[in-house]
Amino acid sequence: MTAQWAIYFSNLYDRSVSDDFDDDWERTVRTLINDTLDTITLDSSVCVSAALVQTLIRSLPRGKAGGIDGVRHEHLIYACDAISPVLARLFTGMLRLGYIPTDMKRGEIITLHKGGKKRKDDPNNYRAITLSSVILKLYELVLLERCQDSILRSLNAQQGGFQKQLGCNMTSFVLRETLHHAREQSSKVFVCCLDGKQAFDHVWHDGLFYKLLDLGVDDNTFVSIHNMYKDAQCHVRYNGLCSESFPIAQGTKQGGKSSPSMNIAFIDGLIQELEASGNGLCLYGLNVASPTLANDMVLLSFSKGGLDNMLDICYRYSCKWRYFL
Secondary structure, eight states, X not given: OHHHHHHHHHHHTSOOOOTTXXXXXXXXXXXXXXXXXXXXXXXXTOOOOHHHHHHHHHTSOSXXXXXXTOOOHHHXXXXXHXXXXXXXXXXXXXXXXXXXXXXXXXXXXXXXXXXXXXXTTOGGGEEEXXXXXXXXXXXXXXXXXXXXXXXXXXXXXXXXXXXXXXXXXXXXXXXXXXXXXXXXXXXXXXXXXXXXXXXXXXXXXXXXXXXXXXTTOOHHHHHHHHHHHTTOEEEEEETTEEOOOEEOOSSXXXXXXXXXXXXXXXXXXXXXHHHHHTOSOEETTEEOSOOEETTEEEEEESSHHHHXXXXXXXXXXXXXXXXXX
């Protein structure tokens, strides 16, 4: 059974292929990423302060599982004052070199059945949890401190996921008020709910790197994020047995501190295209064509033709950026 789980996850995290995907665009993006990496000169003066590491350690939650190295959040929290300067020097070296040790990028996947009457012979009825290095998770927070502003600054206002003072309630409020307004105006509203298939697991790595470059992420942070995904591997633990390791060729890091931000950066271009198309619904001059929570999106239009056009945009975007609707 352990080997079967390994085959399942190996296939899941292998590069997605489809006859509908835009292979010419993939080659263009891959070439751009490789050329950029060849020409980048890393800033050797960047520094991660012990004070920042100390602050980030104190923000870590307790009671969470550690990685395969056995280190847990509590180890860092209780040794915060002593270990912060040491980790600051380590992270400074990693940031200046754009390098992350391979062992830090290894993960262990365990599976939990979702419960209820869901069939136990269907892998889609299990929740996968990846146990990864807490040192790397802490380093991800350092990288987020450096790039979060670049990501959020250009983020579309219709995105309600993974941001302070936003979330499910706010996105639901926008949707409810929009439909209420249409009802008051005796207008029809054509609605379609979209959810990317295993969206976090199917993020195209080079596509994500392309978007980070477009957002203006600094060179050291960009190279570090690129290296974090390079040569990452996982194995599956089931009933006390471990499978062979397999590469992670796509998807944001499961359980990673930076994954939510990476995910909304990856999907933001679709919201921008839907808004710019002019096919969606507007409310008092505000474009509410596609209220979105992470990858869960609602398309709204006053006409069936408008909704059809928006669906075409979503399909073309998924082909260009290599994921499934």
